[in-house]
Amino acid sequence: MNSYPPHTEAAGRMLTLGDVTGEILVCSEGLSFWGGVDPNTGIIIDIHHLCYQQIISGKILMMPSSRGSCSGSGVLLELSFKNIAPAAIIFCEDEEILSLGALVSEHIFNKPLPVARLTKKHYNTLSNAKSANILGNKIITESDTFELNIIEPTGLNLTDTDREYLEGKHGAAAKMALQIICLMAAANDTTTLIDIQKGHIDGCILAHSANLIFAEKMSELGAQVSVPTTINAISVDRENWLSQKIPEDFGNQASRLADAYVRMGAKPVFTCAPYLLEEKPKFGEIIGWSESNAVIYANSILGARTSKNPDYLDLFIAMTGRAPESGVYTDDGRIAQEIISVEIPDIEPDDVFWPLIGWLAGKASPSKIPIITGLENLNPNPDDLKSLCAAFGTTSGAPMLHISGQTPEASLPVAPIAATHIINLESIAEAWHQLNQAETSIDLVAIGSPHASFEEVKKINSYFSGRKCHSNTNMIITVGRHTLALLKQAKIYPILIQSGVQVIADICWCSITEPLLPLQARTILTNSGKYAHYAYGLSGRHARLSSLRDCVETAVSGIAPKTPPSWLKTCGCY
Numbered sequence: 001m002n003s004y005p006p007h008t009e010a011a012g013r014m015l016t017l018g019d020v021t022g023e024i025l026v027c028s029e030g031l032s033f034w035g036g037v038d039p040n041t042g043i044i045i046d047i048h049h050l051c052y053q054q055i056i057s058g059k060i061l062m063m064p065s066s067r068g069s070c071s072g073s074g075v076l077l078e079l080s081f082k083n084i085a086p087a088a089i090i091f092c093e094d095e096e097i098l099s100l101g102a103l104v105s106e107h108i109f110n111k112p113l114p115v116a117r118l119t120k121k122h123y124n125t126l127s128n129a130k131s132a133n134i135l136g137n138k139i140i141t142e143s144d145t146f147e148l149n150i151i152e153p154t155g156l157n158l159t160d161t162d163r164e165y166l167e168g169k170h171g172a173a174a175k176m177a178l179q180i181i182c183l184m185a186a187a188n189d190t191t192t193l194i195d196i197q198k199g200h201i202d203g204c205i206l207a208h209s210a211n212l213i214f215a216e217k218m219s220e221l222g223a224q225v226s227v228p229t230t231i232n233a234i235s236v237d238r239e240n241w242l243s244q245k246i247p248e249d250f251g252n253q254a255s256r257l258a259d260a261y262v263r264m265g266a267k268p269v270f271t272c273a274p275y276l277l278e279e280k281p282k283f284g285e286i287i288g289w290s291e292s293n294a295v296i297y298a299n300s301i302l303g304a305r306t307s308k309n310p311d312y313l314d315l316f317i318a319m320t321g322r323a324p325e326s327g328v329y330t331d332d333g334r335i336a337q338e339i340i341s342v343e344i345p346d347i348e349p350d351d352v353f354w355p356l357i358g359w360l361a362g363k364a365s366p367s368k369i370p371i372i373t374g375l376e377n378l379n380p381n382p383d384d385l386k387s388l389c390a391a392f393g394t395t396s397g398a399p400m401l402h403i404s405g406q407t408p409e410a411s412l413p414v415a416p417i418a419a420t421h422i423i424n425l426e427s428i429a430e431a432w433h434q435l436n437q438a439e440t441s442i443d444l445v446a447i448g449s450p451h452a453s454f455e456e457v458k459k460i461n462s463y464f465s466g467r468k469c470h471s472n473t474n475m476i477i478t479v480g481r482h483t484l485a486l487l488k489q490a491k492i493y494p495i496l497i498q499s500g501v502q503v504i505a506d507i508c509w510c511s512i513t514e515p516l517l518p519l520q521a522r523t524i525l526t527n528s529g530k531y532a533h534y535a536y537g538l539s540g541r542h543a544r545l546s547s548l549r550d551c552v553e554t555a556v557s558g559i560a561p562k563t564p565p566s567w568l569k570t571c572g573c574y
Contacts, residue, residue, distance in 0.1 A: 039529055074207070181364070328400055337414075353428075444525070470558035509528070524541050
């Protein structure tokens, strides 16, 4: 390639460096690496993404930002281990998840993977090129040279304890943790770190080897959490995986991964819905959580404050009790930057309404915090809001949302430049059809993405009313072990078992595979917008989305509703 004089102004910033050459792949929308990229092939497997089936390996991947799961950092690390990662990743908006994965790859495992953030002007110019050569802080194409500033953690306001960490006085693991936190602070344009009161670890699913390698390395280095920290759902039912015929090698590795975090001092609650625990965060409490649905719920519904921390950064924050004071940790960072106006039907919608709205809101606001209006006269329960937040987290990278009349900070001012998006009944109907393209003959009903609450399971039991699952249809509910204890105490658990329902703790639908997921199951029905979106990428099965009641009716009959719910039919939206 020819080298041209660099642009006079800095074209952006480099977070991680490396010398690479590659073809440019431009994604016009963000991509969740978790459930969106096959960690074994580097192929995009999100069937809802515009770049579905494209190969990212060895490419210079360009996209505005990432979206979706906090676990994308782990997928990137796995791709790096297997030498099938993108040659480089270039964003034009703030991004943390993949950036953190690249930092861990470089600083802990000595596998550099360049990550840059260009200005929109230069990003648009570069996106027209077919290939590029990256040399340190320069990006060179056939017609342009872009020179970038290098992100460095200078000028930070550090405490004496922070300096002790960086000097290695609290061990090698803690030193490494705070070094990366400081780099993330610099990347987020903040000079201040903030104390956090609680942590939640997400990177404990054995979806690939990287999570186990990372956790055991940190444990061997002596890592210990310094604040109360909980653990996300894992990849096995900890107490029953042998009887469930999980392959011994997989079960042992999944247990080793969980054990590593327990050794580091995290509490083994094993739930992806930590806001269901009794010790859930309070309004205004400063926490350091990972797991996209949990982060969005904590910020939006509880009014706690946490960044959408990538996997691995969650451990670093829990170890040091420190996080970059940026984004939603600040008052200004929590204001709505988009307005989403929702048209509601003439008759009260059922609970499938909420994941549909969350999924559409995320598409309308893929990177910015929105405020949703039009729902003021509805009466969502906590499970409805849980479902909305989880679905929003699949299509948006934003760490929170507001719902006018429903969430505690919805009265905050809205950014003057906020654009307005309309979600009308026609678009809701279209979303229903997009998430219901699978066959109506259902082999498996999947509940618990995120983990089902006690109230949800109680409703399921009442909907069965003594009936049993169809002989050709399985129903599996995943819950946290705290919820399982409540179900047993209330004597609901044995009744569900009699109905043919499996209730499984510790694991969730993000990691359920064969044989726990029946081999013969080809089509899944779920009440989760999150799982309806990710199911094919995670399990290879097509999914449909329906209300909780219709999920039970389908479990009994084996056949899912073929047409949209009545509240959509009445408006003529077929």
